[in-house]
Amino acid sequence: MFTQQIRTWLASLSPDVLSRGLQIVLTLVVGLFLVRVLAVVTQRYIMRKSTAQRQMIARKAISYTGFVLVVVTVLGELGVKLTALLGAAGIVGIAVGFASQTSVSNIISGLFLISEKPFTVGDVIRIGTTTGIIQSIDLLSIKIRTFDNLFVRIPNEKILSSEVTNITRFPIRRMDFLFQVAHGQDLSHVQDLLAEIARVNPWSLDEPQPVIVLNDFKESGIEILLGLWFSQADFLALKNSIMKDITSRFSAEDVRFASPNRVIRVVEGSL
Amino acid sequence: MDKTGTAVWDRIEISVRQCVAWRFPTRSIWVERVDHEWHVLTLAQEGWRGNVRREPVARSQKPESSLWRHYLHKEMGPVQPVAVLPDKPIVVRPDRSLTLLPGQDALFFLEIPVWFRLCTTVPRHLTIFEEAITVLTKTWFGDPVTGELCYGLATRLHQGIDSVDPCAHLTVCPLSITNDSTTDLAFEKICLHVENLSVFRSPRRLWTNKLNVVFRGPEQGTQIEIDREAPGFEKGLTMFAAARQPSPGWNIRKTFGILKSFTDF
Numbered sequence: 104m105f106t107q108q109i110r111t112w113l114a115s116l117s118p119d120v121l122s123r124g125l126q127i128v129l130t131l132v133v134g135l136f137l138v139r140v141l142a143v144v145t146q147r148y149i150m151r152k153s154t155a156q157r158q159m160i161a162r163k164a165i166s167y168t169g170f171v172l173v174v175v176t177v178l179g180e181l182g183v184k185l186t187a188l189l190g191a192a193g194i195v196g197i198a199v200g201f202a203s204q205t206s207v208s209n210i211i212s213g214l215f216l217i218s219e220k221p222f223t224v225g226d227v228i229r230i231g232t233t234t235g236i237i238q239s240i241d242l243l244s245i246k247i248r249t250f251d252n253l254f255v256r257i258p259n260e261k262i263l264s265s266e267v268t269n270i271t272r273f274p275i276r277r278m279d280f281l282f283q284v285a286h287g288q289d290l291s292h293v294q295d296l297l298a299e300i301a302r303v304n305p306w307s308l309d310e311p312q313p314v315i316v317l318n319d320f321k322e323s324g325i326e327i328l329l330g331l332w333f334s335q336a337d338f339l340a341l342k343n344s345i346m347k348d349i350t351s352r353f354s355a356e357d358v359r360f361a362s363p364n365r366v367i368r369v370v371e372g373s374l
Numbered sequence: 375m376d377k378t379g380t381a382v383w384d385r386i387e388i389s390v391r392q393c394v395a396w397r398f399p400t401r402s403i404w405v406e407r408v409d410h411e412w413h414v415l416t417l418a419q420e421g422w423r424g425n426v427r428r429e430p431v432a433r434s435q436k437p438e439s440s441l442w443r444h445y446l447h448k449e450m451g452p453v454q455p456v457a458v459l460p461d462k463p464i465v466v467r468p469d470r471s472l473t474l475l476p477g478q479d480a481l482f483f484l485e486i487p488v489w490f491r492l493c494t495t496v497p498r499h500l501t502i503f504e505e506a507i508t509v510l511t512k513t514w515f516g517d518p519v520t521g522e523l524c525y526g527l528a529t530r531l532h533q534g535i536d537s538v539d540p541c542a543h544l545t546v547c548p549l550s551i552t553n554d555s556t557t558d559l560a561f562e563k564i565c566l567h568v569e570n571l572s573v574f575r576s577p578r579r580l581w582t583n584k585l586n587v588v589f590r591g592p593e594q595g596t597q598i599e600i601d602r603e604a605p606g607f608e609k610g611l612t613m614f615a616a617a618r619q620p621s622p623g624w625n626i627r628k629t630f631g632i633l634k635s636f637t638d639f
Contacts, residue, residue: 273518273519274518274519274521274523275514275518275521275523302511305509305511305512306512307512308511308512308513308514309511309512309513309526310465310513310514310515310526311514311518332514334512334523337512
């Protein structure tokens with residue numbers, strides 16, 4: 104029934120209108136398809152040696168520009184006067200701009216982020232309590248995948264006004280371990296043990312040298328800082344292994360970790 | 375089938391259900407052919423004092439482990455063990471500090487641990503696996519932003535080849551250093567880009583290309599030239615393993631630790 108109606112409607116159209124309509128549909132479909140192909144080819148082949156961020160920017164620039172061109176062409180085919188449309192778009196743009204200040208602010212922040220490059224796609228960053236890998240940097244927001252596989256969208260405006268830590272910016276980092284050993288331990292021996300633990304650990308760099316600092320007198324023991332340099336890729340391996348190494352070596356050498364304790368002295372005759 | 379010395383690097387035919395072991399002081403490697411697969415196990419070992427050797431192992435004697443790795447390769451044929459140099463530069467720290475006075479030159483022989491690579495030969499050379507025989511520490515050379523990740527090696531600076539004991543898992547790198555500056559050159563550590571070096575083989579030793587290092591002063595940097603030919607300290611050397619990344623020739627690199635002071639590190 105519905106098909107029959109469409110056939111009747113198509114038959115009622117003049118051949119000129121029909122061919123014009125077909126031309127518009129073809130322009131739209133082929134144009135959008137070509138834009139898509141061009142964006143993919145640019146990303147995968149022409150810019151394959153560029154960074155992921157540059158590939159993403161190029162792809163989006165081609166997609167948005169291509170889409171606008173196709174729409175403008177289709178509107179031209181439909182007989183819409185573009186000069187009047189652009190004038191109207193300018194007025195509408197100002198109205199929309201005032202109405203959506205946050206979005207405009209995000210867009211401007213996004214442009215700053217792209218030009219300043221505090222991070223790129225693939226970097227691991229920490230913003231507030233969120234830590235994850237950057238998946239895309241867009242005009243309005245950045246998208247992050249956290250290590251427990253959550254998708255987080257952060258508006259660009261917020262990023263520009265927040266403290267951002269780029270964890271993977273430099274190839275090596277220092278991992279700090281802060282712990283306490285009980286009072287009364289031979290601290291020189293503890294320092295030697297920690298230096299030995301760092302030396303034999305395959306993921307700890309021997310240069311820059313490990314940092315071993317007797318940090319502070321605490322209520323229950325002496326606080327020690329052990330700082331080990333490592334290559335970004337070895338983060339987990341070092342973290343897991345060094346905790347085991349310290350525990351086993353301290354146990355073998357009878358070095359005691361501090362635990363909260365109180366000495367209660369009862370003075371004879373005071374009770 | 376037992377082999378010792380550099381003969382452990384000879385090509386070998388391993389038939390189906392046969393297991394062969396390579397014994398090095400710090401690592402043992404078992405390779406077994408099972409149907410269309412190569413089964414490989416490598417285990418680190420400390421304190422082993424025997425000679426480097428290759429020996430057949432009865433199947434009942436091969437170690438039980440969950441670490442056996444399986445590589446599918448349908449073609450039968452001999453396999454070629456190859457001694458290759460590590461995949462990252464090596465920062466060599468001599469066992470004693472040495473200062474080269476201005477205008478002086480010296481020739482040293484460094485021992486560099488090789489990696490074990492096993493290749494198929496039929497129908498073409500394919501790497502089955504490669505692994506470090508001696509695990510070196512990791513270190514960083516240069517400042518934390520622009521430096522490079524390297525392996526660290528504390529070694530003795532031999533000034534004559536006679537003091538270097540032949541060893542099948544160490545390759546000898548002849549290193550000529552010329553201090554062409556007006557300042558003392560404190561030789562505390564040197565960064566060797568071993569990925570640019572080839573390995574040569576003689577019946578007694580493994581060798582690398584000879585490195586010629588000319589220090590022209592902290593400002594001018596260090597020029598390094600790699601001899602294309604096999605080093606002339608032993609006769610009958612043949613090319614054993616090509617460099618991972620052949621060097622373009624002369625180049626200038628940050629090579630000595632002394633340059634650290636000019637990078638504000």
